[in-house]
Amino acid sequence: MCSTMAPEASQPDALLHACLALSRQxxxxxxxxxxxxxxxxxxxxxxxxxPAAPAAPDEAVIELDLAGYLCGWNGAAERLFGYTREEALGxxxxxxxxxxxxxxKIAELFADAGGAGEVRRRKKSGAVxxxxxxxxxxxxxxxxxxxxxxxxxxxxxxxxxxxxxxxxARIVEDSDQGVLITDADERxxxxxxxxxxxxxxxxAEAIGQTPDLLRTGRHDADLRARVRAxxxxxxxxRGEIVGRRKNGELFPQSLTISAVRxxxxxxxxxxxxxxxxxVHKDAEARMQRMANYDSLTGLPNRFQLNQLMTQALAGARRxxxxxxxxVLDIGRIGAIGDTLGAETADQLxxxxxxxxxxxxxxxxxxxxxxxxxxxxxxxxxxKREHAAIVAHKLLAALAAPILVDAHSLQVxxxxxxxxxxxxxxxxxxxxxxxxxxxxxxxxxTEPGYLxxxxxxxxxxxxxxxxESELRQALAARQLQLHYQPKVSLRSGRIVGAEALLRWQHxxxxxxxxxxFIPVAEESxxxxxxxxxxxxxxxxxxxxxxxxxVAMPTIAVNLSARQxxxxxxxxxxxxxxRHGVLPQQIMLEITESLLxxxxxxxxxxxxxxxxxxxxxxxxxxxxxYSSLAYLKKFPISTLKIDRSFVVGLPQEENxxxxxxxxxxxxxxxxxxxxxxxxxxxxxxxxxxxxxxDQLQGYLFSPAVPAADFAQMLREGRRLSFAx
Numbered sequence: 001m002c003s004t005m006a007p008e009a010s011q012p013d014a015l016l017h018a019c020l021a022l023s024r025q026x027x028x029x030x031x032x033x034x035x036x037x038x039x040x041x042x043x044x045x046x047x048x049x050x051p052a053a054p055a056a057p058d059e060a061v062i063e064l065d066l067a068g069y070l071c072g073w074n075g076a077a078e079r080l081f082g083y084t085r086e087e088a089l090g091x092x093x094x095x096x097x098x099x100x101x102x103x104x105k106i107a108e109l110f111a112d113a114g115g116a117g118e119v120r121r122r123k124k125s126g127a128v129x130x131x132x133x134x135x136x137x138x139x140x141x142x143x144x145x146x147x148x149x150x151x152x153x154x155x156x157x158x159x160x161x162x163x164x165x166x167x168x169a170r171i172v173e174d175s176d177q178g179v180l181i182t183d184a185d186e187r188x189x190x191x192x193x194x195x196x197x198x199x200x201x202x203x204a205e206a207i208g209q210t211p212d213l214l215r216t217g218r219h220d221a222d223l224r225a226r227v228r229a230x231x232x233x234x235x236x237x238r239g240e241i242v243g244r245r246k247n248g249e250l251f252p253q254s255l256t257i258s259a260v261r262x263x264x265x266x267x268x269x270x271x272x273x274x275x276x277x278x279v280h281k282d283a284e285a286r287m288q289r290m291a292n293y294d295s296l297t298g299l300p301n302r303f304q305l306n307q308l309m310t311q312a313l314a315g316a317r318r319x320x321x322x323x324x325x326x327v328l329d330i331g332r333i334g335a336i337g338d339t340l341g342a343e344t345a346d347q348l349x350x351x352x353x354x355x356x357x358x359x360x361x362x363x364x365x366x367x368x369x370x371x372x373x374x375x376x377x378x379x380x381x382x383k384r385e386h387a388a389i390v391a392h393k394l395l396a397a398l399a400a401p402i403l404v405d406a407h408s409l410q411v412x413x414x415x416x417x418x419x420x421x422x423x424x425x426x427x428x429x430x431x432x433x434x435x436x437x438x439x440x441x442x443x444x445t446e447p448g449y450l451x452x453x454x455x456x457x458x459x460x461x462x463x464x465x466x467e468s469e470l471r472q473a474l475a476a477r478q479l480q481l482h483y484q485p486k487v488s489l490r491s492g493r494i495v496g497a498e499a500l501l502r503w504q505h506x507x508x509x510x511x512x513x514x515x516f517i518p519v520a521e522e523s524x525x526x527x528x529x530x531x532x533x534x535x536x537x538x539x540x541x542x543x544x545x546x547x548x549v550a551m552p553t554i555a556v557n558l559s560a561r562q563x564x565x566x567x568x569x570x571x572x573x574x575x576x577r578h579g580v581l582p583q584q585i586m587l588e589i590t591e592s593l594l595x596x597x598x599x600x601x602x603x604x605x606x607x608x609x610x611x612x613x614x615x616x617x618x619x620x621x622x623x624y625s626s627l628a629y630l631k632k633f634p635i636s637t638l639k640i641d642r643s644f645v646v647g648l649p650q651e652e653n654x655x656x657x658x659x660x661x662x663x664x665x666x667x668x669x670x671x672x673x674x675x676x677x678x679x680x681x682x683x684x685x686x687x688x689x690x691x692d693q694l695q696g697y698l699f700s701p702a703v704p705a706a707d708f709a710q711m712l713r714e715g716r717r718l719s720f721a722x
Contacts, residue, residue, distance in 0.1 A: 060152040063138065066145065068093045068106055080131075080152065082124030096121045098128045107133060108150045118155060130155060180272040186210050189269070198253075198276045200246030211272070214243045240277070252281045294368040296346055297353035305367040305375060309427045312379045317425060324387035324419045326376040326449075327434040328356070328394060329442065331412045333372040340407060347404045352411065359397040360390070375431070384419050384451070391415045391449040398447075414441035415449035423452055443518070466519045469505070474528060478504055481536050482702035483554070485711065486673060486695045489687045492718035494711060498555040498588070498695065499537045500702045501529065526559045533557070535574045537585070540705050542578035549709050555586040555616060560593045565600075568607045582612030586637070590618050602632060609634045616673070620661060631668060638665045640691070642676025649685040662689045687720075694718075 060080045063072025073088040081088070081096065093108055098120050107119050116134045123129065131152045138147040172179050178195035182188050191206050199206075199214060206213070229237065236258035243253045253274045260269040292304035300308065309325070316323060330352060337345035349372070356374060357366050365377040378390060394415065401408040416437025418430045433452040441450040473479055479501060486496040503511040520526040537556050544551045558567075575582060587608065593601060605615060616637035617630075640661050647654035658674075665672045674686045677696035686694060699718050700711070 058153065062088075062093075062108075062150050062152065064093055064108055064148045064150065066109070066147060068109055071147065072149070077152070080123075080154075081121075098122045108135060109148055121152075176275070178272075178274040178276075180206075180211065180274065182211065182270050182272075184267050184269070186270075195274070198245075198251075198274065199243070205246075243274070252277050297350050297368050299353050299357070299374075300365060300367040302367065302369040302375075305365060305369065305377065306427050308365050309377055309430075312377070313420065313425055313427065316420060320421075322381050322383070322420065324378045324381055324384075324390075324417055325430045325434045326378070326387065326391060326394070327416045327431070327438040328374040328376065329414045329416075329438045330372040330374065330398075331414070331447070332409075333411065336409060336411075344404055344407065348402060348409055348411070351402050351404060352398065355397045355402070356394055359393045364390075375434075384422070387417050387419060387451075388449065391417060395447055395449070412447035414438055414444065414447060416441055416452060417449055418452040463519055463522070466516055467523045467525065470503070470516055470520060470523075470525055470529075473503055473505070474525075474532065478506065479529075479532065479536075480504060480704070481533065481540065482704055483708040484695055484702035485700050485708065486552075486555075486693045487699050487718045488693055489683070489691055489718075492720060494552060494716065495693060496553045496555060496586070497708060498557075498702075499533065499540075500557075501533055502702075521559065521561070524561070526561050530557075530559050530562045531570065534571065535577070538574045538578040538580045541580050541584055544705075544709060545579075547709070549712055551584065551712070553584060553586050553614065555588050557588045557618065558593075560590070563589070563593055563601065563604060565604065567604060568611060571608070571613070572611065583614075586614040586616055588616045588618040588639070591620065602634075605634050619675075635670060637671040637673060639673045639675055639695075642696075645674050645676045645682055645686075645696075648682045655685070658686065658691075659689055662686075662691055666690060683718075683720075 058076055058079075060077035061072065061074045062070055062077050065071055070088050070091050070093060073083075073085045077088065078084055093106060099122075101120060107117065116132070119131055119133050120128055121131050132155045134151040136149045136151075137145055138149055140146045173192050175192060175194055178198045179190070179192040180188060180195055181190040188206050188209050188211065191201070191203050195206070196202055201213065236256050238254075238256045240252060240254055242250050244250055254277050256273040258271055259267055260271060262268045292301060292307075293299065294301045312323060315321065330349075333345055333349065336348060349368070353366070353368060353374070356376065360366055360376060363379055365375075365379065367375045367377070369375050376390070376394065378387060381387060395413060398411055398413055401410045403409075416434040416439070418424070418433035418437065420430055423433050424430050437450045437452040441448055444450075481499045482502050483497040483499055485494045486498065487493065488495045501513055501517070503513075503516055505511050517526070520529050534556055537554055541551055541554060571585075571587075574580075575585070609615065614636045615634060616639055617633075617635050618639045619641040620638045638661065640658060644654050644657045644661070648658060649655055662672050671692045672690075673693040673695055674682075674691050675695050677683055677686065677694040677698045679698060683694060683698055703711075
């Protein structure tokens with residue numbers, strides 16, 4: 001049952017809540033009697049709720065029982081909804097609800113406190129509209145809730161039609177978007193100020209024209225089709241197109257086209273909203289360039305290269321096409337930056353990029369992937385050899401000095417080449433293989449190129465494995481020094497020895513220096529190895545001295561990496577540590593050292609000589625030293641490289657070179673040692689030239705320390721007999 005609060009003590013809100021709590025049993029018992037007591041209940045309601053304003057002539061009043069069925073329907077309701085009284089009475093209130101009002105609440109019965117609100121309802125024609133709804137509960141004589149009286153009215157417009165027209169016109173005119181309105185014949189009938197600012201066309205110039213005055217000729221047929229589709233469709237068309245201003249300038253614009261129809265559904269007008277998005281497009285383009293292009297040279301970066309190469313490789317898989325990837329490692333950029341400054345180095349890189357780009361075809365890709373490394377992708381070649389032709393062109397482009405400001409700068413390049421599909425069909429593998437080949441090309445003395453081979457990859461892995469094992473060898477004392485005697489060509493006696501590093505690997509056996517020394521040079525281990533060799537040679541000389549063996553001078557090889565300002569101090573420390581005299585050590589250097597900052601090298605050499613150490617130039621004739629510089633270096637010994645000895649005395653050129661070296665050394669008052677002497681004929685020829693010493697298998701290979709000491713004790717000599 002509903003609450004039985006006394007009518008005189010209740011307010012309408014309290015009665016509403018009481019009605020909502022009414023039990024199903026009470027509603028059922030009332031049944032058919034409700035219709036006969038409506039007038040009486042209405043009077044009671046008015047008495048409880050207080051004086052109420054009479055319904056306006058256009059205000060619909062409907063009455064519901066507690067189950068939501070209509071039992072009252074006035075003339076204004078007939079006019080508002082289109083249903084007659086006979087059609088409406090007995091229907092459930094839900095038949096007036098719009099299809100999408102499915103939240104499960106019946107606003108006429110279960111509303112929030114306050115009894116009023118706005119709702120959407122549906123007319124007999126199907127039109128959906130908004131109504132203002134007011135609810136008042138109906139109670140019977142016993143105070144029980146018997147139903148609900150509902151007043152419905154169309155909400156009043158806050159603006160008059162005239163005010164609305166003025167307001168809308170103001171909004172359109174002040175909008176940042178250009179507005180263009182055309183009639184059914186596609187003639188412009190109105191534009192706003194933003195349209196004039198964006199396009200340059202004043203209203204007088206645009207009205208009466210068609211929108212074709214903004215079109216560029218590009219994709220216009222497609223655009224017209226889209227516009228006509230928007231004119232016939234229910235939804236507007238939105239997109240981005242390129243427009244044309246009055247001055248002929250093209251600009252990107254965002255465009256929305258909508259159709260306007262009359263009451264009969266016929267097209268009457270179209271209106272277009274357009275915005276100039278040049279700034280947005282420029283910002284987007286800048287961000288794209290930052291993400292995909294090198295900021296210094298403007299060339300594609302590694303990310304963009306990957307994108308373009310991935311597309312090219314996908315096409316190559318379908319068409320069985322061929323191509324190549326060239327990694328160019330540009331030399332001397334770091335040295336130039338250190339000497340002339342980073343700005344000059346940057347300008348040089350820009351110039352290099354232009355030269356390389358000019359040497360390639362338009363279809364080829366040139367990218368800068370890091371500091372001094374460029375990549376050229378040849379997306380279409382007929383055969384492998386064509387990549388070599390392009391590599392030659394790129395090297396030739398960098399052969400001449402490059403003018404940057406007032407500097408004429410010389411650079412070179414080493415190029416590694418991988419080919420697809422032979423070497424692979426994914427970007428990462430091709431780049432890695434070309435990089436391996438470029439690193440291998442760095443070992444060449446002249447700028448050049450190398451193709452990748454699988455054995456290169458295996459050698460690279462072997463290189464890393466050797467480096468790791470060499471570090472372990474230093475710690476595990478697997479290294480040792482052997483000594484190759486130097487013999488006088490006058491007396492035949494041993495007058496010295498060269499300390500040569502050997503590696504006794506626990507699994508591989510004796511590892512050749514030609515295998516592990518290059519690994520040490522590339523990895524930087526040569527500094528640690530060189531320090532160990534110097535210290536071990538001094539230790540062994542000290543041990544021989546303590547054993548009573550009179551030792552001649554021992555030569556120790558120095559790497560160019562060891563030759564720095566701290567070298568004299570490091571050598572002095574080793575000599576002091578083992579009590580060795582400087583005269584017992586000769587330092588052997590190679591010609592490659594002489595081309596590195598001559599003045600600094602000479603200063604270090606002079607300091608070493610002042611300490612009492614002798615200097616020998618090893619492998620003479622194989623490097624690039626200038627004879628003009630040679631006389632400036634405090635070198636006491638020249639060693640003729642074995643490559644010039646092997647052909648003696650049969651090879652005329654070798655004979656001429658050996659003769660020239662000996663003559664020059666004699667003029668410079670330097671001692672001459674010939675390396676790699678293996679035959680009596682070679683020995684006799686060199687002796688006849690006036691060579692001072694020989695070193696080679698004719699007398700002895702390099703031997704362990706104990707064997708060398710035994711040779712000295714026995715007084716072993718070289719025999720000059722036939």
